[in-house]
Amino acid sequence: MRLASRRLLTAAGVTRVLSLFGIVTAVGLLPWLSGRDPALTVLRARSAEQEPTREALDAVRQDLGLDAGPLSLLGSWASDLLHGDLGTSWVSGTDVLPSVVSGLQVSLALMGAAFAVAVLLAGALVAPVLVRGRRSAGAFAAMLAAVPEFLLATVALLVCGVWLGWLPTSGWQGPAYMVLPALALGVPAGGLLGRLVADALPAVLDERWVELWRGAGVGGARVSAAALRRVLPPLVPQFGMAAVGLTGGAVAVETVFAVPGIGRMALGAAKSQDLPLLQGAVLALLLLGLAVGALSALTRRRLLGPALRDASLTLPPARPVRTHPAIPSALFAVLAVAIGWGLLRDPYAIDTTNRLASPTGSHPLGTDGLGRDVLARLGHGAASTVGTAAAVCLLSLLVALALGFLPGVAAGAADIANALPPVIVGILVAAAAGPGTGGAALAVALISWPPLAAHAAALVQEVRASSFLMAQRAIGAPPLWILTRHVLPSVAAPVARHALLRLPGIALALASLGFLGLGAQPPAPEWGLLLDESRAYVERAPWAALAPAVALALLAGLAVSGASYAQGRNGTKGRQAVKEIPVGV
Structure with missing residues (x-):
């Protein structure tokens, strides 16, 4: 059994490395994988009046290094990447790294505010379960979690920004500009987190140890804190996936509210065929997702403690949600x-x-x-x-x-x-x-x-x-x-x-x-x-x-x-x- 488990972990690790290598290689070869001629796109971006003659296009390809072949281009890109150089934007001619860092800072600030909204909303959905010991608002939480971020952003823009005029609808010039984007990102994530915890808590509160603690006179606050600690470790990977989902939802939300984040930057770079900028933005988003996954694994390990790190801690079966047909x-x-x-x-x-x-x-x-x-x-x-x-x-x-x-x-x-x-x-x-x-x-x-x-x-x-x-x-x-x-x-x-x-x-x-x-x-x-x-x-x-x-x-x-x-x-x-x-x- 132990040998089979070790083989499974080895196969998973090899596949993980190969998959990551494949994605990085695909990002590096984007200039060759593109179905459109990047030289023509760059020429039009630099000078809209210039005729796309063969000589002009050849000069752009030589300037961008596209005439060296895919393997040479990939090797050069990887070498520069190891030295912290993401290249130069084909459209603006500026260094990619400062633009990626600037966009990533904006996106991290937005995601931090959105995660705070998600935690507050999840706490509001979970509190009735801790107080009354039964499921509450599970269907409502599930409905919030199912609403796409781009849809919620559009409705928030229409109602709160256009009709009521309460908050600014575009830009990134102060805390007020963060409210609507953070709500659009945080509400679905909060609904998901609240639903996960609220679904698991009733079964945990029915466990024998809770009855013994209450019989011994332990306060409700301590029982609730212990129940949450019992619930959280198996759910932490789901929390990590919800945080990764924020990176995808941020692209749409940043587009709706014209937030200069890295998601909107990646989308604009893809549409304009500015491939060095797109490569840097996608790599940053990928690393952000992997970092969130690693952080969730580390958090779960710390919550379990030394005695349970090698054990599989699972939750008791959740009570099924009853929905009328x-x-x-x-x-x-x-x-x-x-x-x-x-x-x-x-x-x-x-x-x-x-x-x-x-x-x-x-x-x-x-x-x-x-x-x-x-x-x-x-x-x-x-x-x-x-x-x-x-x-x-x-x-x-x-x-x-x-x-x-x-x-x-x-x-x-x-x-x-x-x-x-x-x-x-x-x-x-x-x-x-x-x-x-x-x-x-x-x-x-x-x-x-x-x-x-x-x-x-x-x-x-x-x-x-x-x-x-x-x-x-x-x-x-x-x-x-x-x-x-x-x-x-x-x-x-x-x-x-x-x-x-x-x-x-x-x-x-x-x-x-x-x-x-x-x-x-x-x-x-x-x-x-x-x-x-x-x-x-x-x-x-x-x-x-x-x-x-x-x-x-x-x-x-x-x-x-x-x-x-x-x-x-x-x-x-x-x-x-x-x-x-x-x-x-």
């Missing part, structure tokens, strides 16, 4: 009616005489900046978004089933994948292949398989250790027969249900990439793209922004209520499948 049914019915109604209309018909029209009988949700029917674009956008999400979900399921039989490989690659939010991967894919629906789908697929693979690996281990499988081996059943008749069917069905529950979250991730301009391109009626296009005229026609925003909120609610209903129906058996569902992709 009418809730997901109602949300699905509202979405289905809106989508079906919109599919009967033309999403591309332009009527410039009817631009930004208010909702009427002929246009139930109004029109956009080109006079196109918002309801029609909402319906057709749902069809493409959900269809793409279904394809990504199926691909993730197949990868997870394959890697479930290779737990060492899956564990090592999953650590690196968890350190890369979808937005960061989307930026890299867009820099290499250009923005588009296919690139967005690939980016989400690359990081959506780890929870499914972890679930599959756990089930494979459980099935292989079962007594009936030992009996099959004893009677001489062939390994292939055992695999296809027993192991694979026992694993595939639960993981497939898990993947189906992840479908709305994957659709939200695709919408977030579309919102940032990394997914579907105009005039495609994709939900995230619709929300991004409506920001330009949100003050004149707020209904054009509210329509996709409400649709995305309903989709998030459908993800939460569907998962909660499945967990409540399946009880303890369904807990393993549901606990991996990302409520804030």
Whole structure:
């Protein structure tokens, strides 16, 4: 057993190193992986009037070192990186390192404020559980956790900044400019943290030691502090993943509020093909994610103490959340009616005489900046978004089933994948292949398989250790027969249900990439793209922004209520499948 565990750790470590090396190599080779000619982009950025002749382009390539070949370019980039030199921006001609450091400082300040908001909100959600000893506001916390940061940022900008005028809506000039971005980032993270702790606390408070402490006259404050210390170690890795999620969400939030952080810098560098700046920003974000993961592991180790560091401390089974089946049914019915109604209309018909029209009988949700029917674009956008999400979900399921039989490989690659939010991967894919629906789908697929693979690996281990499988081996059943008749069917069905529950979250991730301009391109009626296009005229026609925003909120609610209903129906058996569902992709 000890030898098998050691082999598993060795395989995971080798895979982790190889995955990290592959990502760093891909970042270093971005100039060659890009589908567009960087020399042409740089020439236009330096001088828009200059003709892109062969001589001019060759001069730019020689200046940038693109004519030396990919291996020479990678070696030069890696050598400069080891000496702390990130190169020179192709567009501005300035050193990349000071720009990355400046952007990272802004992003760290924003993430610190957002994490403070998250902790305060989580404390407010957990306090009733500690006081009354039972679950409180679990569904509300799950709903907050499921709201995408870019959606919450847009709503906060519209309501608090535009309509009420309470707070500034763009820039980074003082503490007041930090409030709305920190709330947009911190509320979903706080909902996630609060939900995790609130779900685990009731079972811990029912443990025997709590009753003994209370019987001995120990105060409620000490019991609550001990219960939190009992709950936190197994949840610290989830806290680390929530902090990593802040780096991905910060890209969208910084874009909405024009915050000069490193996420917005990376997005702008990808769109302008300023690859040295993009390389520096992505490396900084990757290192930030890895540092957060290492910090969470160290924190868990310190919380466990010397006696338990080598032991596996797990929580007792959480009580299933009871959700009435009418809730997901109602949300699905509202979405289905809106989508079906919109599919009967033309999403591309332009009527410039009817631009930004208010909702009427002929246009139930109004029109956009080109006079196109918002309801029609909402319906057709749902069809493409959900269809793409279904394809990504199926691909993730197949990868997870394959890697479930290779737990060492899956564990090592999953650590690196968890350190890369979808937005960061989307930026890299867009820099290499250009923005588009296919690139967005690939980016989400690359990081959506780890929870499914972890679930599959756990089930494979459980099935292989079962007594009936030992009996099959004893009677001489062939390994292939055992695999296809027993192991694979026992694993595939639960993981497939898990993947189906992840479908709305994957659709939200695709919408977030579309919102940032990394997914579907105009005039495609994709939900995230619709929300991004409506920001330009949100003050004149707020209904054009509210329509996709409400649709995305309903989709998030459908993800939460569907998962909660499945967990409540399946009880303890369904807990393993549901606990991996990302409520804030």
